[in-house]
Amino acid sequence: MNITSKDSLITSDEIANMFTSKFSEVDLSLFSASEQEAIGVEHFLVEPKCNQNLLGGAFDFEAFHSQKFFDVEDFSGAIEYDEIKADFNAVHSNLTWEAQEETPKLLEEMLQEAGDEVLDGKTRLPICEEFILDAKPADEVTILDHGSCKVSCVGNVGLGRYSPDFNERDSAAEMSNMSSASFPALESTRNQNSPVLDEMTVQELHEAFNSMFGRETKVTDKQWLKCHLLFGLQNQVELDNGLNLIKRGTTSYKIGGKTVCSSSCDSSGSATGSIDSVLVDKTVAVGWHVERKKFAGLDTLKTSSEDSKIDLCSLDGGDEALVTHKRLRKPPKRYIEESMEDKSRYCKRKNGDCEVVYKESREKLLSVRSRKRLYPKGFGAAPMVCQDKSFKGSCIQVPFGLPVEEGHTETDTSSWNSEDFKDDRLSSPNEEVDTEPRSARSQDDVCGDGFSTRSSTQKVSSHRKHHISWTSSEVMKLIEGVTSCGVGRWAEIKRLMFSSSSRRTPVDLKDKWRNLLRASYAQLQCKRKVKQGQKQVSNQVPESVLWRVRELSTTYPYQRERKFKVSCTDSSNFSASTNNILVPLST
DNA sequence: GTTAGGG
DNA sequence: CCCTAAC
Numbered sequence: 001m002n003i004t005s006k007d008s009l010i011t012s013d014e015i016a017n018m019f020t021s022k023f024s025e026v027d028l029s030l031f032s033a034s035e036q037e038a039i040g041v042e043h044f045l046v047e048p049k050c051n052q053n054l055l056g057g058a059f060d061f062e063a064f065h066s067q068k069f070f071d072v073e074d075f076s077g078a079i080e081y082d083e084i085k086a087d088f089n090a091v092h093s094n095l096t097w098e099a100q101e102e103t104p105k106l107l108e109e110m111l112q113e114a115g116d117e118v119l120d121g122k123t124r125l126p127i128c129e130e131f132i133l134d135a136k137p138a139d140e141v142t143i144l145d146h147g148s149c150k151v152s153c154v155g156n157v158g159l160g161r162y163s164p165d166f167n168e169r170d171s172a173a174e175m176s177n178m179s180s181a182s183f184p185a186l187e188s189t190r191n192q193n194s195p196v197l198d199e200m201t202v203q204e205l206h207e208a209f210n211s212m213f214g215r216e217t218k219v220t221d222k223q224w225l226k227c228h229l230l231f232g233l234q235n236q237v238e239l240d241n242g243l244n245l246i247k248r249g250t251t252s253y254k255i256g257g258k259t260v261c262s263s264s265c266d267s268s269g270s271a272t273g274s275i276d277s278v279l280v281d282k283t284v285a286v287g288w289h290v291e292r293k294k295f296a297g298l299d300t301l302k303t304s305s306e307d308s309k310i311d312l313c314s315l316d317g318g319d320e321a322l323v324t325h326k327r328l329r330k331p332p333k334r335y336i337e338e339s340m341e342d343k344s345r346y347c348k349r350k351n352g353d354c355e356v357v358y359k360e361s362r363e364k365l366l367s368v369r370s371r372k373r374l375y376p377k378g379f380g381a382a383p384m385v386c387q388d389k390s391f392k393g394s395c396i397q398v399p400f401g402l403p404v405e406e407g408h409t410e411t412d413t414s415s416w417n418s419e420d421f422k423d424d425r426l427s428s429p430n431e432e433v434d435t436e437p438r439s440a441r442s443q444d445d446v447c448g449d450g451f452s453t454r455s456s457t458q459k460v461s462s463h464r465k466h467h468i469s470w471t472s473s474e475v476m477k478l479i480e481g482v483t484s485c486g487v488g489r490w491a492e493i494k495r496l497m498f499s500s501s502s503r504r505t506p507v508d509l510k511d512k513w514r515n516l517l518r519a520s521y522a523q524l525q526c527k528r529k530v531k532q533g534q535k536q537v538s539n540q541v542p543e544s545v546l547w548r549v550r551e552l553s554t555t556y557p558y559q560r561e562r563k564f565k566v567s568c569t570d571s572s573n574f575s576a577s578t579n580n581i582l583v584p585l586s587t
Numbered sequence: 588g589t590t591a592g593g594g
Numbered sequence: 595c596c597c598t599a600a601c
Contacts, residue, residue: 467595491589506589511595514592 198226468503470512475545478509478516482552487513517553520546 200208205225209217212228219225470478481493490506490513498504504512523546 488590507591507597508595510590510592 198222472542472545474498474501474504475512475516478512479545479548479552481509482513487552513549516546516549520549520553524550 200222202220202222202225205222206217209215209225209228217225217228477497478493481497485492485496488510490509493509494504494506498509523543
């Protein structure tokens with residue numbers, strides 16, 4: 001069976017274990033968790049009998065690969081980089097690295113897409129890249145992949161904070177310095193002849209090994225020890241930088257019978273949050289840790305994990321594969337509303353500033369209500385961290401602006417609720433915190449003509465007016481109205497033509513007219529190019545009607561629209577068209 | 588209260 | 595369809 005398909009989730013406990021463990025524990029537990037999977041890695045940790053073949057021979061890479069525990073190509077870009085390669089020649093001969101050039105590109109892409117929030121982008125990234133590029137074939141790849149699985153979500157966070165405009169190598173040196181400050185050997189990870197490690201005695205190497213992997217080794221071969229230490233370092237760096245954003249296929253790991261990495265990137269935000277919180281302040285065995293404090297701010301992050309499960313972000317090969325492209329799932333509306341409500345209450349209580357809070361909350365809500373805003377471009381548009389000061393850092397925002405407060409959830413419910421935050425159960429009459437916006441809103445209820453768009457008695461569960469598509473007769477009426485009243489007199493048109501229809505407001509008429517204009521214009525353009533085009537446009541509105549619209553638009557120029565209208569003066573003799581042209585139209 | 592225009 | 599500034 002394909003393990004990957006079994007269960008794509010990992011429990012947060014498992015994650016926590018993985019991350020809270022010290023390095024050694026992580027590796028060991030992770031690798032030995034499952035017999036089958038462990039094989040390869042176990043071998044890695046087993047002291048080699050022959051240094052020559054220390055890794056390659058023991059490592060059953062193909063077995064791993066065939067089981068799809070990782071996608072070799074994910075790291076392909078990394079290979080071939082430096083001297084260390086030599087040591088692994090034996091292993092990666094089976095691998096194909098055609099994607100070598102892809103990784104940097106991917107990285108760049110990811111970085112560009114990354115959020116605009118830059119935490120230490122300069123210092124972290126270089127490492128990240130370095131190690132991507134330094135990733136070793138076969139054996140290391142495998143292990144790193146495990147590692148990166150663990151970190152995948154961290155990567156999400158980390159990369160999300162890289163400067164979008166980061167220059168790949170510019171700050172590499174800087175990074176190098178920084179890291180080496182904490183752990184000199186790190187610097188030499190790129191160099192097989194790492195001076196630091198070279199200078200270390202076997203005993204020291206043993207100690208390092210012990211602290212890194214949590215186990216003793218009897219191997220006295222310095223080279224072997226160095227190899228492992230270097231790898232360990234890199235693994236750690238990877239862990240810190242979470243460069244798992246590299247495009248990869250579905251990857252799963254079975255740990256203790258449970259598959260841990262999924263191919264789905266849903267709720268990446270949540271995952272990020274919790275993983276991060278788990279990661280924070282964890283000690284790295286070797287004692288260097290690269291600016292992990294950068295994540296401290298996220299410490300308070302909690303996932304909305306009503307689900308104890310977390311999707312790790314593995315990246316599918318699809319179009320939306322990259323995390324940076326992945327759209328976050330829209331949270332349940334109700335949840336949003338409740339969250340907003342909570343936020344509002346909290347803010348009210350804290351600040352006593354209803355108006356401000358209202359606007360703010362409303363904005364957030366709006367951002368959820370609007371599809372455009374809901375799905376902006378790219379990943380960065382979904383703020384992970386609640387920067388709202390009113391939250392005092394005590395809450396986080398799950399992907400789409402869902403604030404989750406800590407310790408503030410039980411606040412008084414007596415405070416105001418704007419209509420926007422009301423759902424059915426909230427619109428009880430005894431809520432009388434008549435805030436300004438609310439009172440302003442209530443005008444809707446008495447909006448003349450008996451067509452109230454929203455009323456408090458109405459079921460307001462859906463804030464957005466239910467979409468009512470315009471019927472052709474309505475369109476005709478609108479056109480008639482425009483014909484007789486002219487453009488812009490929507491209220492009058494409404495009175496004249498739609499008096500019986502309570503569902504069309506003057507604004508609706510205006511909007512529709514605008515759309516008609518656009519449609520007609522689009523039709524013109526399409527017509528010029530392909531005859532096919534008009535079918536799309538005239539799909540809903542007959543061409544004749546659009547023609548009519550155009551005619552009217554020339555008669556009643558519609559400010560802005562007019563300009564592009566004029567520009568498309570081709571067939572129709574617009575210049576001549578004045579009052580004469582607005583014709584027939586059955587009345 | 589209406590309208591225009593952006594979202 | 596919503597929102598809001600401007601009228």
